[in-house]
Each structure stands twice: as structure tokens, then as C-alpha cells.
Amino acid sequence: MATMQHAGNKTPQKILYIDDDPLNRALVSRLLTSYNFDVLEAESGLEGITIAKTELPGLILMDINMPGLDGHETTTRMRTISALKQTPIIAVTARTTKGERELALAAGCDGYITKPIDVDSFPHQVLSYLGGYRDTISQDERHYYLNHYNQKLVERLEAKIIELEEANRKLQKIDKLKSDFITLAAHELRTPIALIHGYARLLYSVTDNFNRGKSGKGRIVELARKIFDSVHRLTEVVNDILNISLLEANEMYIAQEPVNLAGVIQAALKELTPAKHGRTVDIIVDPLDNLPPITGDRQRLQQVFWNILSNAIKFTPDGGSILIKGQVVKAVDLPNTHQTACTATTSQTKPGGVIISIKDSGIGIPASEQKEIFDRFYVVGDTAYHSSSKTAFGGGGIGLGLPIARGIIEAHGGQIWVESAGQHVANSPGSSFYIFLPFEIPPRDDQI
Numbered sequence: 001m002a003t004m005q006h007a008g009n010k011t012p013q014k015i016l017y018i019d020d021d022p023l024n025r026a027l028v029s030r031l032l033t034s035y036n037f038d039v040l041e042a043e044s045g046l047e048g049i050t051i052a053k054t055e056l057p058g059l060i061l062m063d064i065n066m067p068g069l070d071g072h073e074t075t076t077r078m079r080t081i082s083a084l085k086q087t088p089i090i091a092v093t094a095r096t097t098k099g100e101r102e103l104a105l106a107a108g109c110d111g112y113i114t115k116p117i118d119v120d121s122f123p124h125q126v127l128s129y130l131g132g133y134r135d136t137i138s139q140d141e142r143h144y145y146l147n148h149y150n151q152k153l154v155e156r157l158e159a160k161i162i163e164l165e166e167a168n169r170k171l172q173k174i175d176k177l178k179s180d181f182i183t184l185a186a187h188e189l190r191t192p193i194a195l196i197h198g199y200a201r202l203l204y205s206v207t208d209n210f211n212r213g214k215s216g217k218g219r220i221v222e223l224a225r226k227i228f229d230s231v232h233r234l235t236e237v238v239n240d241i242l243n244i245s246l247l248e249a250n251e252m253y254i255a256q257e258p259v260n261l262a263g264v265i266q267a268a269l270k271e272l273t274p275a276k277h278g279r280t281v282d283i284i285v286d287p288l289d290n291l292p293p294i295t296g297d298r299q300r301l302q303q304v305f306w307n308i309l310s311n312a313i314k315f316t317p318d319g320g321s322i323l324i325k326g327q328v329v330k331a332v333d334l335p336n337t338h339q340t341a342c343t344a345t346t347s348q349t350k351p352g353g354v355i356i357s358i359k360d361s362g363i364g365i366p367a368s369e370q371k372e373i374f375d376r377f378y379v380v381g382d383t384a385y386h387s388s389s390k391t392a393f394g395g396g397g398i399g400l401g402l403p404i405a406r407g408i409i410e411a412h413g414g415q416i417w418v419e420s421a422g423q424h425v426a427n428s429p430g431s432s433f434y435i436f437l438p439f440e441i442p443p444r445d446d447q448i
């Protein structure tokens with residue numbers, strides 16, 4: 001069969017085939033190459049235009065249903081390029097409903113071949129188009145279908161503009177989050193660095209005096225401890241940044257060990273005792289000892305509860321309280337937190353597990369921001385008025401505590417969400433964070 005193509009032709013004729021489906025491209029390419037054509041392939045309309053302009057093929061085969069510029073639009077665009085005005089463009093399409101052929105011709109195609117192609121007749125069809133054969137439509141039909149096509153184009157343009165505006169809004173938001181993060185990260189790093197600098201200078205002069213026989217041993221120990229605390233804070237900030245990048249790359253290792261949640265929460269609380277930090281916030285823990293153990297990563301889960309509890313302490317004024325409760329649940333319907341945290345309209349069913357709730361009597365969270373606080377670098381309010389502290393009332397961070405908590409919980413197959421009646425500093429409507437953890441970590445999609 002391969003002898004059919006112009007026996008006298010020395011240089012094989014170039015045919016450009018534009019189709020987003022690699023299997024179709026491979027089939028057509030193999031078929032036409034066996035007929036001694038030089039087949040060029042493009043996987044999109046835009047790529048097709050670029051290749052057509054430089055390679056000037058003798059014929060273009062055009063898939064119609066493609067993402068981005070579809071076959072009609074690509075053809076119309078090619079017809080405005082003078083070097084391609086006369087090139088035969090043949091629609092190769094699975095669209096066979098009434099009017100599709102006419103629509104393709106009105107958009108500028110010269111012919112129409114239906115998919116799936118018939119491997120016996122396809123090369124002959126191509127040859128006949130190369131030989132000058134053209135499909136035709138009447139003037140009236142052309143007029144009618146051009147109108148229809150124009151309307152479709154304007155609708156597509158409108159949908160694209162809406163899509164672009166939305167994408168632009170998202171980019172602007174991400175850009176703002178990034179600038180805020182730079183401000184906050186600089187602030188969070190500079191504070192401990194400045195402290196280390198100041199304490200180190202003091203330590204130097206106190207040690208110098210001590211070496212010259214003056215007192216000061218106690219002061220040296222105190223300053224060394226302060227330097228240690230500041231280095232600890234620096235390490236926490238850097239670890240948060242590393243952890244979020246591990247979670248985003250889906251590369252955080254999650255151990256699978258039996259975890260007693262009561263113990264994990266107690267361990268998190270031990271570091272956070274409000275009184276130790278000069279705060280008077282009551283922490284009430286409902287007996288959690290009867291909760292059955294779950295499978296998970298003890299240390300990571302401790303970090304989750306540490307993040308949630310330190311927020312609860314930070315955003316609850318002195319005199320307020322935090323109540324921690326736990327319950328066992330069978331298969332449950334949980335709010336779809338990827339849509340909106342508390343105003344979810346859809347839910348998803350999860351297997352049995354445990355729900356821990358952490359309810360504070362603090363300043364609350366505005367409804368409009370209850371979803372965003374789980375996004376990285378998001379902090380409520382103006383970052384310009386930010387004060388960095390883990391426990392001080394209103395103290396801030398770099399907005400990574402909740403995204404890290406969410407990432408770890410989701411890596412356990414769980415879910416975290418918040419409910420709050422809104423934000424009010426004086427009335428303290430409070431916030432309730434809920435953490436669902438299944439008894440067993442389900443296999444990840446890439447492990448099934």
C-alpha cells in the first residue's frame with residue numbers, strides 16, 4: 001500500500017495533523033508515513049499555528065474538539081495568515097451531528113472527514129484534497145452557519161474573560177499572601193535575631209566582669225537561657241516553613257503507630273500552660289482517657305494540638321476559658337472543608353474515628369475568613385499591626401500553624417474545621433475547632 005503516494009515525488013509532502021489525543025496522532029501519523037508523507041504533529045491549536053507558519057505544510061488535518069483554541073477557531077485564525085490562506089484545511093472530527101460539517105466549512109475548512117477514520121479510505125481522501133477537491137456549501141448555508149459560529153465565538157470569549165478575571169483575582173490574592181508572608185517572616189525572624197544579638201552582647205560584658213572577679217554567675221545563666229529560647233523560636237519558624245513545603249509536596253513522613261490522643265493533648269498542653277506565660281486562661285479537659293487509640297504519628301499530632309491550643313490561648317482574653325472534649329464517632333458526614341469551613345453546603349462521609357473539639361471563649365473569627373485561615377500565610381487582620389508571640393493575647397505568627405495542622409490531619413485521612421459566630425474583641429463569641437481522625441489511616445491515592 002505504501003506505494004500509493006506520488007511515485008514520482010522525491011521530497012515527501014508535508015502534512016500537519018493537529019489533535020490533542022496522542023493515540024489519534026500516532027495512528028494517523030503511522031498511516032500517512034507509510035504512504036510516504038512527511039507528517040508533522042501538533043497537540044493544540046496554538047502549537048499547530050506556530051508549526052504551520054514555519055513549515056508551510058501542503059495540507060492540514062484539524063481535530064475540532066480541542067481544549068484552548070478549538071479546531072474551528074484555529075482554522076479561522078490560520079485563514080488570516082497570508083501564507084496559509086490557500087492551504088487545504090480538513091476537519092477530522094467525531095462530531096457528526098447535523099450542521100457540524102457546514103459549521104467547519106463556514107469556519108474556513110475545505111473538507112470534513114469523520115472519526116474514527118477508515119484506514120483504507122483515509123489516505124485516498126487526503127490525496128483527493130491534495131489534488132484539489134473541496135467540499136462546498138451554498139451561500140445561504142454559509143451565511144447561516146457563520147452567524148451561528150460568530151455567536152458561539154462571542155459566548156466563548158465571554159466565558160474566557162470571566163475565567164481569566166477569576167484567575168486574576170486568585171493571583172492577586174496569592175500575590176498579597178506572598179507579600180504578607182515576606183513581611184511576617186522577616187518580622188518573625190528579626191525578633192529572635194535581635195534578642196539573640198542583645199543578649200549575646202550582655203552576656204559578653206557580664207562574662208567579662210565575672211572573669212575580672214565581679215559577681216554575675218546567675219545573670220550569665222539567665223542570659224544563656226534567653227539566648228536558648230530565642231534560638232528555639234527561630235528553629236520553630238524555620239521548621240514551620242520546611243513543614244509546609246513538605247506537606248505541599250506530599251512528602252511529609254507520617255508514622256503509623258498507636259496513638260493515645262489524651263496523652264498527645266496533655267503533652268501539647270504541658271508546654272503551653274498559660275500561667276507559665278503570665279496568662280490567666282482556664283483550660284478544662286473533659287476526661288479523654290476512654291478514647292480508644294488511633295493509628296497515626298504521635299509527634300505530628302502533638303504539633304497539631306499545640307498549634308490549635310496556642311491559637312486558642314492567644315485569641316482568648318485573660319479570664320476566659322478553653323474546653324477540650326473528645327467523642328468516638330461511627331461513619332460520619334463532615335462539612336466539606338475545601339469549599340467552606342462552617343457554611344458548607346455539601347458534606348462527605350468519613351469512616352469511624354474520633355472527633356476532638358477545642359472550644360475557646362476568645363475573640364472569634366469572622367465568617368468570611370473561616371476558610372482562608374487554613375490557607376498558608378493567612379492571618380486575620382492587618383499584618384502591619386502584628387506582634388509575634390505564642391501565648392500573649394492577640395500575638396501573631398506567620399500564618400502557617402493552621403495550614404500545617406490541616407496538612408497533618410489530612411495526611412491522616414482526617415479533617416479539621418472551625419465554627420465561630422464571628423469576630424468581636426469585646427463580646428468574645430469564641431471559636432470551636434473540630435478535628436476528626438479516623439481509627440486507621442486510609443491508603444493514599446498513589447498507594448491504592
Ligand code: ADP
Pocket residue numbers: 307311312315360362363364365373378379380381396397398399400401402403431
Ligand atoms: P499563626 O501560625 O500565625 O498563628 P495560624 O495559621 O495558626 O497562624 O492562624 C491563622 C489566623 O487564624 C490567626 O492569625 C488568627 O487570626 C486566626 N485564628 C486562629 N485560631 C484562632 C482562634 N482560636 N481564635 C481567633 N482567631 C484565630
